[in-house]
Amino acid sequence: xxxxxxxxxxxxxxxxxxxxxxxxxxxxxxxxxxxxxxxxxxxxxxxxxxxxxxxxxxxxxxxxxxxxxxxxxxxxxxxxxxxxxxxxxxxxxxxxxxxxxxxxxxxxxxxxxxxxxxxxxxxxxxxxxxxxxxxxxxxxxxxxxxxxxxxxxxxxxxxxxxxxxxxxxxxxxxxxxxxxxxxxxxxxxxxxxxxxxxxxxxxxxxxxxxxxxxxxxxxxxxxx
Amino acid sequence: xxxxxxxxxxxxxxxxxxxxxxxxxxxxxxxxxxxxxxxxxxxxxxxxxxxxxxxxxxxxxxxxxxxxxxxxxxxxxxxxxxxxxxxxxxxxxxxxxxxxxxxxxxxxxxxxxxxxxxxxxxxxxxxxxxxxxxxxxxxxxxxxxxxxxxxxxxxxxxxxxxxxxxxxxxxxxxxxxxxxxxxxxxxxxxxxxxxxxxxxxxxxxxxxxxxxxxxxxxxxxxxxxxxxxxxxxxxxxxxxxxxxxxxxxxxx
Numbered sequence: 346x347x348x349x350x351x352x353x354x355x356x357x358x359x360x361x362x363x364x365x366x367x368x369x370x371x372x373x374x375x376x377x378x379x380x381x382x383x384x385x386x387x388x389x390x391x392x393x394x395x396x397x398x399x400x401x402x403x404x405x406x407x408x409x410x411x412x413x414x415x416x417x418x419x420x421x422x423x424x425x426x427x428x429x430x431x432x433x434x435x436x437x438x439x440x441x442x443x444x445x446x447x448x449x450x451x452x453x454x455x456x457x458x459x460x461x462x463x464x465x466x467x468x469x470x471x472x473x474x475x476x477x478x479x480x481x482x483x484x485x486x487x488x489x490x491x492x493x494x495x496x497x498x499x500x501x502x503x504x505x506x507x508x509x510x511x512x513x514x515x516x517x518x519x520x521x522x523x524x525x526x527x528x529x530x531x532x533x534x535x536x537x538x539x540x541x542x543x544x545x546x547x548x549x550x551x552x553x554x555x556x557x558x559x560x561x562x563x564x565x566x567x568x569x
Numbered sequence: 570x571x572x573x574x575x576x577x578x579x580x581x582x583x584x585x586x587x588x589x590x591x592x593x594x595x596x597x598x599x600x601x602x603x604x605x606x607x608x609x610x611x612x613x614x615x616x617x618x619x620x621x622x623x624x625x626x627x628x629x630x631x632x633x634x635x636x637x638x639x640x641x642x643x644x645x646x647x648x649x650x651x652x653x654x655x656x657x658x659x660x661x662x663x664x665x666x667x668x669x670x671x672x673x674x675x676x677x678x679x680x681x682x683x684x685x686x687x688x689x690x691x692x693x694x695x696x697x698x699x700x701x702x703x704x705x706x707x708x709x710x711x712x713x714x715x716x717x718x719x720x721x722x723x724x725x726x727x728x729x730x731x732x733x734x735x736x737x738x739x740x741x742x743x744x745x746x747x748x749x750x751x752x753x754x755x756x757x758x759x760x761x762x763x764x765x766x767x768x769x770x771x772x773x774x775x776x777x778x779x780x781x782x783x784x785x786x787x788x789x790x791x792x793x794x795x796x797x798x799x800x801x802x803x804x805x806x807x808x809x810x811x812x813x814x815x816x817x818x819x820x821x
Contacts, residue, residue: 348657412726415726415729415730415733415773416729416732416733416769416773416774416777417733417769417770418732418733418734418736418747418750418766418770419733420737420747420750421736421762421765421769422766424750424751424754424762425762425763425766427754428753428754428757428759428762502645505647506647506648509648509649509650510647510648510649510737512649513649513737513740513751513754514754520649523650523653524740527740527741532656532657535653535656536653536654536656536657538650539649539650539651539653539654540650540654542646542647542650542653543646543647543650543654546645546646547645547646
């Protein structure tokens with residue numbers, strides 16, 4: 346019980362929220378890192394996935410990438426990149442590691458979404474005289490959108506988690522509150538940091554849940 | 570004949586260094602042993618909790634929603650936060666890492682065992698009942714064996730993920746090879762970081778293959794059917810049962 350009280354008092358102390366090491370600053374770093382990497386990985390993965398899905402090629406690659414990636418520890422990649430010459434360029438090793446791990450879920454889900462589009466609809470669209478590009482933009486992408494969104498959701502929640510690990514290699518973000526707590530041997534600070542990280546991750550998941558529930562039918566994939 | 574001491578690969582801090590493997594053999598073996606111990610105990614603990622949960626979710630349908638919901642929420646919590654949240658309970662101990670990793674494996678295991686049990690053909694259970702099998706005998710000799718392929722798919726993903734996540738345990742001093750990566754980072758020791766990372770991936774691949782072998786041994790009926798004409802149908806059915814695990818992202 347005393348730990349809970351100590352955690353509560355850490356969280357309600359104004360001094361812990363302001364300044365360079367304060368919660369607000371760390372939260373801002375975490376949000377910026379997460380979204381920058383999400384945009385970057387989507388810009389890389391989605392065009393590739395939509396093209397491969399439209400052409401029906403490279404399915405084995407798109408599906409197996411996620412499974413191969415699972416065996417590689419995120420922490421190891423973060424440290425390996427830090428020790429390469431890239432390590433001298435501030436945040437870049439962290440950003441590269443985060444983007445690398447966010448690509449597989451985006452790629453796999455978008456690819457599967459494109460491949461699962463009803464082939465009768467595709468044939469009908471072709472019969473109406475649609476060109477390849479029209480087919481992608483007006484038929485395949487709208488129908489694949491629910492799974493594309495699922496990929497973005499998985500990548501976003503995973504990025505929140507990976508961005509926390511960035512603190513272990515000297516990056517910013519909420520994870521720093523936890524690592525600083527370990528260095529100070531302050532259990533209340535460690536737990537308070539963990540609570541903040543967990544709440545942030547769950548809020549991210551909840552936000553996507555809300556979007557997927559409240560959005561129009563074609564976003565939710567109700568039509569199928 | 571011996572090269573001057575400063576000019577070996579350790580002094581040059583090369584990524585790949587035979588001298589490192591030779592001189593730190595014992596440290597590496599100890600780290601691998603700890604890594605295996607942490608990973609295997611966590612997956613075993615996860616399995617011990619997941620099987621009853623899956624059976625409960627199937628027997629009392631209303632519990633399925635809450636069980637899957639809670640395990641999914643647990644899976645959403647980042648690993649560093651998970652270990653930190655367990656700190657007041659277990660302190661800086663190996664138990665903390667094992668319990669944290671076991672909690673992660675729950676969502677994959679429960680989903681896949683449940684999917685496997687749901688995928689048991691009605692004809693099989695009806696035939697068993699017709700032959701006079703009681704509920705327990707039916708579960709142990711018909712339903713659970715038929716659920717093995719889907720459950721093993723979940724177990725393999727859970728094990729591979731656990732091997733990778735164990736490294737984060739370095740934050741409390743029990744990370745197996747993660748400890749070497751952590752120490753190597755602080756001293757910029759390239760050979761140590763690369764060697765430990767490669768060993769991590771190797772452990773994951775070897776355990777995955779061992780589980781694949783175990784699955785083959787546990788499901789002899791699938792081996793004999795593999796070469797027959799039903800191959801296409803069978804493989805599609807397997808893909809469908811493995812889907813729940815694929816829909817879950819990796820954890821970091």
